[in-house]
């Protein structure tokens with residue numbers, strides 16, 4: 598880490614930081630970085646089997662953070678854990694689009710109702726806490742124009758998108774009405790070491806990585822749709838900067854990747870990163886997926902970049918290479 602980076606994030610040294618969803622992909626990478634910056638880090642995670650929480654994600658720094666296994670729907674536990682926190686990174690969530698269609702009320706409880714309760718608790722016991730909410734670009738639905746900026750209408754294409762949209766709206770409301778120092782980052786697909794690779798619940802790349810490492814062909818559904826991928830360390834940098842930026846308070850801001858790629862281009866990149874050992878087959882979209890697919894997506898995140906100076910630094914081939922390397926060494930912990 599450069600000296601500049603250290604001084605940019607000096608406010609985290611000794612700060613009390615709570616990360617919900619702290620054992621998942623983004624939360625654990627954020628925790629690792631915050632522990633290295635000298636923060637007093639508390640992770641809260643329910644470790645539900647359908648999500649990306651995995652103790653292997655925190656094994657290398659477990660002795661430098663505290664962990665409380667709790668559900669964000671448990672208000673009594675959260676009240677106690679929130680008191681005295683300087684920062685709250687609000688990442689716990691139900692992330693599967695398909696699961697949200699099959700169990701919509703569970704998604705509602707975690708992604709929406711629990712957010713309202715969390716904000717009420719912040720008002721009560723931690724009114725000065727600085728919050729970054731993990732939002733999603735899924736809330737725009739099928740784009741009406743590209744690239745999608747924050748002025749684009751919100752028209753989610755699945756239950757998860759509706760609940761994430763409402764959860765985010767509570768953050769903006771609590772900023773406007775009660776002065777809570779909160780903002781939301783509308784993230785594109787995040788990937789990297791620590792992601793769920795058992796299946797496609799987190800996003801399509803997880804199962805691509807798994808199949809590639811098992812020597813099987815992975816499936817590309819469709820192929821021409823454009824997507825972005827954001828390497829997890831770049832997502833972490835976005836969260837760290839957002840929490841320290843007064844200018845982002847009360848805003849919902851897009852956070853995209855380095856560039857849009859068609860799924861076929863992404864598949865080719867994975868084949869390259871595996872030195873040619875990975876292979877794939879192109880398939881028609883399964884009907885249940887097609888119904889909630891959003892087609893092409895390209896993010897306009899100039900506003901976030903302008904306000905915070907953030908930009909993704911990890912090139913796609915590097916990020917894919919690092920991910921393959923990680924799972925070659927730790928595959929057993931993720932299956």
Ligand SMILES: NC(=O)c1ccc[n+]([C@@H]2O[C@H](COP(=O)([O-])OP(=O)(O)OC[C@H]3O[C@@H](n4cnc5c(N)ncnc54)[C@H](O)[C@@H]3O)[C@@H](O)[C@H]2O)c1
Pocket residue numbers: 617618619620621622623624641642643644645648649650651667668669670687688689690691692707731732733734783784785786787788792793799800
């Ligand atoms: N990864 C992406 O591509 C992506 C894209 C857009 C938005 N997001 C958002 O970022 C956040 C983090 O995502 P991630 O990719 O790290 O997912 P993840 O599944 O790896 O992490 C989420 C964590 O939340 C925990 N969790 C789930 N329900 C919980 C509950 N009720 N109480 C406490 N903990 C609970 C899970 O156990 C898991 O460890 C989520 O809110 C997600 O919606 C992620």
